[in-house]
Amino acid sequence: MTPLALLLTLSSALFTLGLFAVLTRRNAILVLVGIELMLNAANINFIAFWRYGPPDPELAGPVFVLFSIAIAAAEAAVGLAIILMVFRHTRSTDLNKLDSLHG
Amino acid sequence: MIPLLILSPLILLAALGAVWMARPVHAALLLALSLALNAVLYLVMGADFIGLVQFMVYVGAVAVLIVFSLLITRPGDEAEELRRRPGALLPGVACTLPVLAMVLFTVSKTAILETGNAPSISMESLGKTLFTSHAPAVLALAVLLTAVMIGAALLARGAHASGLPRSASCETKTADETGSEPPIS
Amino acid sequence: MAEALTPHLSALLWWVPLLPLMAGGIIAFLPDARGRIASKLAIGALFVSCLLAIGALVCVLVPGTTHVPSALTWFTFGDVALKVGLLLDPLSAGMAAMVTFVALWIFIYSHGYMHDEKRFGRFFGFLSLFCGAMLLLVLSNSLLLLFMAWELVGLASYLLIGFHFEKPSAAAAAQKAFITTRVGDMAFFLGMIWLHGHSGTLLFYDGGNGLLESGALKSLAGVTTFGGLTVSAAASLLLLAGAMGKSGQVPLHTWLPDAMEGPTPVSALIHAATMVAAGVFLVARAHPIFSLGGDTGIALTATAWIGAITALYAALVALAQYDIKRILAYSTVSQLGFMMVALGTGGVAAAMFHLIAHAFFKALLFLSAGSVIHGCHGEQDIRKMGGLRKAMPKTFLAYAVGMMALAGFPFVFSGFWSKEAILHSAEVWPGGKGPFLMAAAAALLTAFYMTRQALLVFFGIPREPGAHHPHESPAVMIAPLCVLAAGAVLLSIIGTPLWPWFEKWLHGERAEFHSGAFGGHGAMGLLLLSVVIVTAGVGLSWMIYRKISGDSGTPDPLSGKLGGFWRFLENAMGFDAFYGKFVIAPLAFFAGGIDALEKLVFVPLMGLAECVLKLCGAITLSTDERVINGGFDGASTGLRQRADSTSRSQTGRPQGYLRAIGPGVALLLALYFWLSQQS
Secondary structure (H helix, E strand, C coil): CCHHHHHHHHHHHHHHHHHHHHHHCCEHHHHHHHHHHHHHHHHHHHHHHHHHCCCCCCCHHHHHHHHHHHHHHHHHHHHHHHHHHHHHHHCCCEHHHCCCCCC | CHHHHHHHHHHHHHHHHHHHCCCHHHHHHHHHHHHHHHHHHHHHHCCHHHHHHHHHHHHHHHHHHHHHHHHHHCCCCCCCCHHHCHHHHHHHHHHHHHHHHHHHHHHHHCCCCCCCCCCCCCHHHHHHHHHHCCHHHHHHHHHHHHHHHHHHHHHHHCHHHHCCCHHHHHHHHHHCCCCCCCCCC | CEECCCHHHHHHHHHHHHHHHHHHHHHHCCCHHHCHHHHHHHHHHHHHHHHHHHHHHHHCCCCCCEECCCCEEEEEECCEEEEECECECHHHHHHHHHHHHHHHHHHHHHHHHCCCCCCHHHHHHHHHHHHHHHHHHHHECEHHHHHHHHHHHHHHHHHHHCCCCCCHHHHHHHHHHHHHHHHHHHHHHHHHHHHHHHHCCCECCCCCCCCCCHHHHHHHHHCECHHHCEHHHHHHHHHHHHHHHHCCCCCCCCHHHHHHHCCHHHHHHHHHHCCCHHHHHHHHHCHHHHHHHCCCCHHHHHHHHHHHHHHHHHHHHHHCCCEHHHHHHHHHHHHHHHHHHHHHCCCHHHHHHHHHHHHHHHHHHHHHHHHHHHHCCCCCEHHHCCCHHHHCHHHHHHHHHHHHHHHCCCCCCHHHHHHHHHHHHHHCCCCCCHHHHHHHHHHHHHHHHHHHHHHHHHCCCCCCHHHHCCCCCCHHHHHHHHHHHHHHHHCHHHHCCCCCHHHHHHCCCCCCCCHHHHCCHHHHHHHHHHHHHHHHHHHHHHHHHCCCCCCCCCCCHHHHHHCHHHHHHHCHHHHHHHHHHHHHHHHHHHHHHHHHHHHHHHHHHHHHHHHHHHHHHHHHHHHHHHHHHHHHHHHHHHHHHHHHHHHCCCCCCHHHHHHHHHHHHHHHHHHHHHHHHHC
């Protein structure tokens, strides 16, 4: 097992865990947790390929990861703000309760 | 290689806990742990700056935010453990396992090139790259962050206090349906 | 000799009947409130028409001229063209002038007589219609146009007899008149069709092709039909039947006395002077066809005998009547009989002269009778009148002139000369003396009953309150009486044997003074006979009636002498009863039978049809509701139910959707992966 292979395995496992959390969790905040995990998994991929892949003078990997981290933070902020607003109206963060678009 | 071998399972376990734990606060804290170990991983791989940024932003801001919002909303425990909710478990498993299987299969079958020498980032080169060839992206990011800051502040204050029309507050309720959609598009 | 009139004059001739018809048409659209101008309109139109007619008369005064205006084609079917047109010859010109003149004075009289009538305008409208139709009748060159005008005249008569239609007796009388004349009209129609079939034309004069011209006449006389009659004889008999209906010959006379229900001017104009003369005119016009069988041919013989019987019958019945107008009505029937006798025995000119003279004095008599009725406040029974000559002197004078003309008072009055001419032609007829004797007897009776009427009405002591305070009529009613009286006298000038202008003119010859007119052995004797007859009639009547008492309840002196015969005469010899039993009753029975048939057969059939249709309707309705509506409704309900059940998958929960999308994407990825592995 090369280090790269290991890291790829790790990132894919983290990604699937995050996906699992999004699909199964009932609390909106815990769904956000899953989203962060997925983003994080992708970041690992980028750094892994920068480290163990072909040399890249443009530093595409780290640059991308920087942006990704920044944007993940922004998205988490806004998402939580929205969750809090919804919480104010419905007094609950349970996603099953948000079904006003039902058919 | 050895540090990797140690860190990877720890990260996985922490993530698993974050996903599986019934109590939300436990899950959040385990997420923070996972993210912290991830930062260490970056440091081990030689991406110092990135590792530190990971610490500051993910662990220091995002995880903290999550914990704060948990404190505000005070949710009850996940009412049923996942074992007892087959309607959620089965699709989740049906989704994730195939993907994992495929990736692992591909990874195992692919011959991956090894490069021995570890590249290093000097701050100077990183800064130069960022602010010359990726300058527009940085600027856009700045605008985005500003907007996010203002927007989040407004949203968090509430509709009546901020003077927004009441319909805006109602809209946000339905806007939360696709929670996985990132705010930037 | 026939020449075509210049187009200018022929156009003017059309205006003679058209003006009254147009006046009638305009009056028809006037509302009742504005009826006063109707009389002025009618009189004005008729006045112009009269002037034109007199002008036309002047055109044909030169003996031997016959003017035939060109005929118009009315319509064609196949290769047969029906033509109509006007004819101007002495016969038609004389009739037109007489009709317009007499009608004009009667119109003026009506203006006063009908003054209080609320349907004043309508009256004059009908009168104008009548005049227009009558003029069309006499001026017509086509038998078809004559027939159409004949019918129109009958219609006008119906409308005018039943003018006061609120009175049931008037409405019944109008119907009786129309239906009785209709019987005659059917015969007329058949005769007309027969003539057309054999000669191909209905025009009288058509440049050699007309019905009354030699070509057609030869063909009509040549063909024999059933019963050994020639076509001309058979058609003539049919035309005669038509004339009998219109001119009130026995047995189609029953409508004329009842027609007195109409207002007096109507009786004067239509049922004395003009319409009833139309039958006589028809026979006179068609005389060439009638005389094809010779002087004693069946057509002429029938005419003479029917006329004679009618004359005698009506004179007898008139003896026993006591309604002032009914006496005059029977008198008209009798005089028409005289005219028919003249026509049958070959005296066409005598008949026409009597017709024109009769028009004048009979109209005069009716108008003065109207004046009497008006003055006695509506009383028409002569048993309740008396001594009116002191109270209504002008009316009496006019009446006296008319009565003497009718009775045939010698020498001064035209009636004497015309009756004498008729007796003369009857006497020399080779077909027998029967008509002559009957006519002579009728003449005697005429004098008798007219004197009776005059004595009972104007002489003696007034018998009833109405007669005690009678008043004279206004000038607008007296003036026509004077004019007509003058005519009655003056006409004699052209009718005496001394200067037989009328007779010669009618036949297209020049007339000269015949100083030796009374020289022929027969002529003087006949003249004396006429004088004797009249004197006898007047004298007898004077003897019986001059001592009439002042009590209206006393029965007529003659009734005592004649007993049952008197009652028989009073009932007009039972004609009405006879018709009622043997004609009306069977028809009523037949009508009842048809009604029963309808009720028993057709109404149930209709009911059945109705049921069937309702059933069909119900079936259609249920099909529509259950099958069509139900089908659609059921389909839409099913659709909605399925949609409801299908929409349950839309839970509104985002994680649910994700859980559906996720495995699906995973599956797609697996499929892609597997496919890429294959290659």
